[in-house]
Amino acid sequence: MHEVFYKQENPYMPERARIVRKYDLTEDVRFFQVRVCDQEKVFTLTSTYSPGQFMMISLPFVGEAPFSITSTPSRPGLFEFCIRKVGRLTSRLFELEENDFIWLRGPFGNGFPVENMMGKDLLFVAGGLGAAPLRSLLLYALDNRDLFGKLFYLHGARTPRDMLFREEFFQLKQRRDFQCYLTVDEDPEENWPFDKGVVTSLFKYVKVNPKNTAAVVCGPPVMYKYVVQEFMKLGIPDANIYMTLERKMKCGMGKCGQCVVGHKYVCVDGPVFTLWDVKNIKGLI
Amino acid sequence: MRLFKIKKQNLIPFLRGLEGFGELWGPVKKGNNFVYVRAKPEDFDLTALRTIIPAKKFFLPSKFTSLKFRDNRWEDNYRPRKRVIFGLHPCEIHALNIYHKFYTRLYPDPYYLRSKAATLVVGLSCIPDEHCFCYATGTSTVNEGFDLFLTDLGDRFLVWVGSPRGEDSLKLVEKFLEEATQEDISRYVSWRKKRDASFKLKVDLDGMPEIVSFSYDSPIWEKMGNACLSCGTCTMVCPTCTCFDLEDEYDLKRDEMKRDRFWYSCVFREYSMVAGGHNFREARSERLKLWYTHKLVGFMSEYGSPACTGCGRCEVSCPVGINVISVVRALRNERSTALWVKMEVENA
Amino acid sequence: MAKPKIGIYGLTGCAGDQLNILNCEDELLKIFDIFEIKSFVMASSATDEESSLDVAFVEGSVSTEKDLEDLKEIRKKAKILVAIGHCAVYGGVQAMFMDREWEKMYRKVYGKKNAVTLTKPLPPKPIASYVKVDAVLPGCPIEKEPFLKLAGLLAKGVIPRHPDFPVCAECKWKENECLLLKGEICLGPLTNSGCGAICPSLNVSCIGCWGPIEKENWEAEAFLLKERGFSTEDIVKRFSIFGGQERAEKLKKYLESKEG
Numbered sequence: 001m002h003e004v005f006y007k008q009e010n011p012y013m014p015e016r017a018r019i020v021r022k023y024d025l026t027e028d029v030r031f032f033q034v035r036v037c038d039q040e041k042v043f044t045l046t047s048t049y050s051p052g053q054f055m056m057i058s059l060p061f062v063g064e065a066p067f068s069i070t071s072t073p074s075r076p077g078l079f080e081f082c083i084r085k086v087g088r089l090t091s092r093l094f095e096l097e098e099n100d101f102i103w104l105r106g107p108f109g110n111g112f113p114v115e116n117m118m119g120k121d122l123l124f125v126a127g128g129l130g131a132a133p134l135r136s137l138l139l140y141a142l143d144n145r146d147l148f149g150k151l152f153y154l155h156g157a158r159t160p161r162d163m164l165f166r167e168e169f170f171q172l173k174q175r176r177d178f179q180c181y182l183t184v185d186e187d188p189e190e191n192w193p194f195d196k197g198v199v200t201s202l203f204k205y206v207k208v209n210p211k212n213t214a215a216v217v218c219g220p221p222v223m224y225k226y227v228v229q230e231f232m233k234l235g236i237p238d239a240n241i242y243m244t245l246e247r248k249m250k251c252g253m254g255k256c257g258q259c260v261v262g263h264k265y266v267c268v269d270g271p272v273f274t275l276w277d278v279k280n281i282k283g284l285i
Numbered sequence: 286m287r288l289f290k291i292k293k294q295n296l297i298p299f300l301r302g303l304e305g306f307g308e309l310w311g312p313v314k315k316g317n318n319f320v321y322v323r324a325k326p327e328d329f330d331l332t333a334l335r336t337i338i339p340a341k342k343f344f345l346p347s348k349f350t351s352l353k354f355r356d357n358r359w360e361d362n363y364r365p366r367k368r369v370i371f372g373l374h375p376c377e378i379h380a381l382n383i384y385h386k387f388y389t390r391l392y393p394d395p396y397y398l399r400s401k402a403a404t405l406v407v408g409l410s411c412i413p414d415e416h417c418f419c420y421a422t423g424t425s426t427v428n429e430g431f432d433l434f435l436t437d438l439g440d441r442f443l444v445w446v447g448s449p450r451g452e453d454s455l456k457l458v459e460k461f462l463e464e465a466t467q468e469d470i471s472r473y474v475s476w477r478k479k480r481d482a483s484f485k486l487k488v489d490l491d492g493m494p495e496i497v498s499f500s501y502d503s504p505i506w507e508k509m510g511n512a513c514l515s516c517g518t519c520t521m522v523c524p525t526c527t528c529f530d531l532e533d534e535y536d537l538k539r540d541e542m543k544r545d546r547f548w549y550s551c552v553f554r555e556y557s558m559v560a561g562g563h564n565f566r567e568a569r570s571e572r573l574k575l576w577y578t579h580k581l582v583g584f585m586s587e588y589g590s591p592a593c594t595g596c597g598r599c600e601v602s603c604p605v606g607i608n609v610i611s612v613v614r615a616l617r618n619e620r621s622t623a624l625w626v627k628m629e630v631e632n633a
Numbered sequence: 634m635a636k637p638k639i640g641i642y643g644l645t646g647c648a649g650d651q652l653n654i655l656n657c658e659d660e661l662l663k664i665f666d667i668f669e670i671k672s673f674v675m676a677s678s679a680t681d682e683e684s685s686l687d688v689a690f691v692e693g694s695v696s697t698e699k700d701l702e703d704l705k706e707i708r709k710k711a712k713i714l715v716a717i718g719h720c721a722v723y724g725g726v727q728a729m730f731m732d733r734e735w736e737k738m739y740r741k742v743y744g745k746k747n748a749v750t751l752t753k754p755l756p757p758k759p760i761a762s763y764v765k766v767d768a769v770l771p772g773c774p775i776e777k778e779p780f781l782k783l784a785g786l787l788a789k790g791v792i793p794r795h796p797d798f799p800v801c802a803e804c805k806w807k808e809n810e811c812l813l814l815k816g817e818i819c820l821g822p823l824t825n826s827g828c829g830a831i832c833p834s835l836n837v838s839c840i841g842c843w844g845p846i847e848k849e850n851w852e853a854e855a856f857l858l859k860e861r862g863f864s865t866e867d868i869v870k871r872f873s874i875f876g877g878q879e880r881a882e883k884l885k886k887y888l889e890s891k892e893g
Contacts, residue, residue, distance in 0.1 A: 255388070
């Protein structure tokens with residue numbers, strides 16, 4: 001460990017990208033399609049990541065924050081993000097127009113172990129903004145449909161207006177090669193054609209081979225406990241139950257420490273963890 | 286093994302000679318403490334044990350501009366100055382080795398690597414005081430991580446060369462070097478015996494990783510949390526604490542944006558707080574627990590050794606006495622006179 | 634892009650914050666260049682109070698009815714309102730006494746209840762007690778560097794957020810000896826950062842002029858000072874300079890319970 005002269009690029013240096021398209025998914029969540037400006041990097045960056053990874057989006061003067069990638073590497077060219085307006089950075093992002101610049105670093109994080117999931121039945125449970133990383137995995141599985149067994153996608157939202165990608169899922173429901181169930185907690189306008197109630201009420205439709213199933217949950221923290229109980233009732237092993245976690249991240253590379261839990265840096269050892277990790281590492285959820 | 290010696294009276298010209306590599310920095314007295322500053326070699330205090338801020342400041346300064354943004358382009362202008370840092374004791378060098386492992390894994394940190402390449406580390410032997418416990422952390426001697434290491438044998442210094450760059454740097458001071466003889470070695474052996482016998486602070490770190498892990502739900506964290514001021518001093522003075530934060534600012538005079546990087550602390554309230562206000566570690570006890578779990582367990586699983594090098598800085602710096610010694614004692618159900626223990630007793 | 638229009642106003646206070654803005658000698662021309670200054674009475678009597686503002690900086694506490702009227706006017710015409718200085722952010726030294734005690738104090742100074750006729754006095758309060766505040770810059774007085782940082786971000790249309798960690802961090806970055814450990818009443822652990830630890834760098838202990846951090850652990854600090862042998866009176870005095878009466882009363886109760 002003596003002389004260290006790495007000729008390396010600075011991984012803190014953001015990459016310029018352009019907003020090519022944006023539209024509102026709900027009242028406070030907006031969909032952004034983004035293209036990296038450097039033509040030489042576009043294809044590599046957008047085709048080699050894993051579903052479940054995230055990127056650091058940054059705006060000069062405001063700072064940087066992590067966002068899950070909601071697009072799939074099986075459709076390269078663009079990155080897609082769902083962004084909820086909650087803080088200073090996201091408020092500024094909402095002021096931007098198409099063709100404006102944003103800056104990216106990444107992709108970071110472990111992502112879902114897609115190779116381990118191949119040949120297995122898949123069971124996805126999404127709640128609220130949790131649909132963002134799960135959409136990436138879902139589209140990946142649909143684009144590579146023959147690599148996976150049965151495919152169940154359960155999605156809960158507070159009201160029909162709060163459901164991310166509502167129209168996209170309405171269309172996907174038509175497909176015969178996978179089961180998509182949607183539910184809402186409340187239906188104030190009384191025109192919701194599908195299930196009502198919490199997302200766990202959709203488990204009655206699920207028919208998978210539990211010993212050969214990868215189950216994935218992503219949503220608000222309160223949801224995990226109940227969904228995981230359902231997974232366990234089905235008899236899915238701890239190591240095949242995956243969840244993606246939210247933490248404060250400033251660097252994305254296991255350095256700044258702000259996402260650390262026990263000895264795990266959520267930004268590099270996560271954000272995808274198994275149920276065994278969660279039981280073993282206190283404080284993860 | 287490359288070993289030389291120099292006469293004691295030649296130390297100052299020896300250090301002056303090394304200045305050919307870069308600026309000379311070393312420990313100088315500040316009040317009742319010490320700080321590493323750029324100074325003349327005759328001003329260095331050879332009795333200095335622990336400086337207020339450890340040598341990590343040479344590798345990533347407490348605050349620096351990591352990136353600039355001008356005309357829609359990001360620039361990285363971080364260029365550390367070349368430095369010789371003198372007077373680093375084994376605990377300090379062990380900490381730098383941990384720093385090195387940490388900053389070169391996965392995504393090597395370019396700022397660290399540049400500083401590392403610009404710094405010549407000249408170690409110095411020491412005799413422990415009542416706060417040193419490096420024998421308990423296994424860091425009282427050092428085999429790598431320095432360029433040169435000097436052992437004080439009274440009228441002479443043994444000069445141990447630890448790196449090819451150290452070997453190169455000796456060309457600057459060749460005229461002071463003498464071959465080390467068998468007599469010097471036996472002197473060193475008796476010095477070692479004397480040094481090893483002079484540790485006063487007794488603490489047993491054996492079994493700490495699992496004891497800390499098993500004590501996750503122990504009430505002592507809550508007690509500690511009641512006394513913790515969340516001032517962050519422990520993390521700033523800890524030679525192996527690495528956490529930082531990034532913040533953008535606009536320099537209106539120069540019309541450029543700067544992304545500043547500065548030391549941050551896991552005991553600060555906003556450390557685990559995400560946009561929207563949710564805080565994953567709202568309680569002070571949770572944040573302290575993280576600190577000790579990370580130091581005594583986390584590094585163990587990751588790198589095979591705890592992230593404590595026994596330098597004693599937290600011991601002399603925490604105003605309410607929360608430090609590795611008092612926490613380890615509390616976890617082992619041993620008596621402790623730490624202020625936080627007293628506060629708990631009196632408030633109960 | 635049109636220059637952002639700003640106004641700099643003072644309510645009840647020493648005007649030290651406005652003075653420190655004027656003291657940004659090297660950068661002052663740049664500030665005048667970047668912003669269109671509509672009102673800054675301390676610098677120029679030519680003001681334009683009709684125009685709407687992008688940013689209003691307000692120093693001083695609300696201590697009179699006139700203050701309150703002015704503040705409401707400023708709020709109405711400003712898109713972004715920034716409280717600058719301890720008085721505006723926390724109420725200042727004058728907020729040392731709460732309503733009840735304040736009346737007593739008023740009588741002691743002015744005699745009769747209605748002795749002051751120019752404008753009716755009110756118990757001093759921070760401006761956020763009356764209007765929405767978008768950003769704050771504490772300090773008594775504010776510091777040049779943090780002010781320029783704040784102004785810079787505002788010029789770029791970003792609403793700055795003051796960090797929330799104690800000044801001890803900055804003090805350690807400066808490699809100072811800890812004054813608490815040296816046996817002084819230093820309020821560093823309870824006090825927000827931003828000043829760059831000027832006082833402790835000059836061996837003067839912190840009196841808390843940048844205001845308290847969120848969820849400060851004053852019990853532990855008080856216990857520590859008591860252990861170091863300071864009297865309840867000394868501790869309470871130090872805490873109440875910038876801490877207000879409510880905190881001082883809690884503290885006194887706590888310390889007296891230790892004595893008893």
